[in-house]
């Protein structure tokens with residue numbers, strides 16, 4: 001297969017050294033970390049693909065904007081620039097800043113949900129699920145059936161199953177469903193996009209039953225670009241026009257600016273509902289800060305204001321999506337089972353298919369993530385039985401690509417390390433959990449190898 005190399009649409013002005021370790025050093029470090037890559041110091045990582053969240057390289061324009069940041073407690077012009085930038089893309093009446101996505105989620109669910117409620121989503125991200133369950137509501141995932149089959153090719157695998165949504169609303173009653181959410185792109189489901197048609201259909205169902213629709217908008221720009229590439233009739237539209245249309249069907253959104261905000265921290269909550277916005281701002285003051293900064297520095301608000309626009313530039317999106325696909329297509333060409341087609345921000349390896357000898361109860365995703373670290377100093381993350389417990393339907397290893405950080409040669413190195421692991425896959429064995437916390441256990445869990 002001929003896969004064309006990607007030219008990064010930027011040049012490098014400031015460099016950050018990364019360090020190699022030996023396999024023996026990594027063996028010791030991972031053992032000390034209880035075989036949990038979250039507990040390994042980043043200085044002992046060569047290529048860090050743990051997350052694309054908060055790990056972006058900022059542009060010269062963003063650094064310049066940070067210098068303009070105004071740190072006034074109330075009514076800062078940085079907030080005005082932040083709000084204007086968001087409203088020009090997202091179009092919502094109220095913009096409520098928060099220190100990151102989960103803070104927006106916590107406020108949203110506290111204000112909109114109560115015990116016994118149900119919140120459908122294509123697939124809840126782990127913090128979304130945890131925040132929803134924390135207020136006593138039930139987080140229900142309704143992906144299309146194709147999303148559960150990693151090898152299945154579908155242009156919009158992030159879509160929600162609208163028949164199941166209708167059936168859920170009719171069975172439970174609209175009163176128990178305070179909102180429906182759509183995560184764009186669907187992170188836990190493989191970084192797969194949601195089509196405009198699906199957003200429109202979900203909105204119609206919601207409207208019929210008087211239920212508001214919220215987007216979890218973290219990767220809205222990548223989702224918009226996939227729509228441009230794949231949805232009939234959208235090729236001539238700009239990513240900005242598509243993003244505007246996506247949001248036009250929603251009543252609000254949560255956003256982690258650490259993804260398509262191209263910022264290192266920040267988030268926001270939007271709504272068109274005046275009464276809800278008031279309650280949300282009241283709660284914001286209690287835990288995040290005054291509504292014109294929401295736990296962020298003025299300079300962060302300015303960096304986000306610029307980053308949200310840069311994320312919609314076509315040159316950038318072309319490189320971003322092509323670079324991720326380069327990694328996915330190269331390993332898939334050698335037989336490595338990945339979630340197909342490659343997602344926007346990450347490649348997800350199907351660990352159950354990669355390591356069929358390891359039962360689900362022995363965390364095949366953890367086993368593969370540890371192997372990639374031992375083999376090449378690469379940090380990835382398990383999205384499966386360790387992260388979701390009994391809710392896990394797949395065991396994936398996510399290789400999330402930080403935005404504008406790694407070059408083509410870094411990506412080629414990652415391809416080589418994965419292929420080395422693939423060649424010696426039969427020698428890899430499973431893990432046993434020895435400690436875990438009641439919520440979001442993957443962050444702090446400790447494990448031990450079963451036999452080595």
Ligand SMILES: Cc1ncc(COP(=O)(O)O)c(C=O)c1O
Nearest residue numbers: 053100101102125127187218256
């Ligand atoms: C889809 C999705 N929603 C919500 C969040 C939470 O955002 P944050 O990490 O900024 O709290 C994330 C973070 O990875 C995410 O991917």
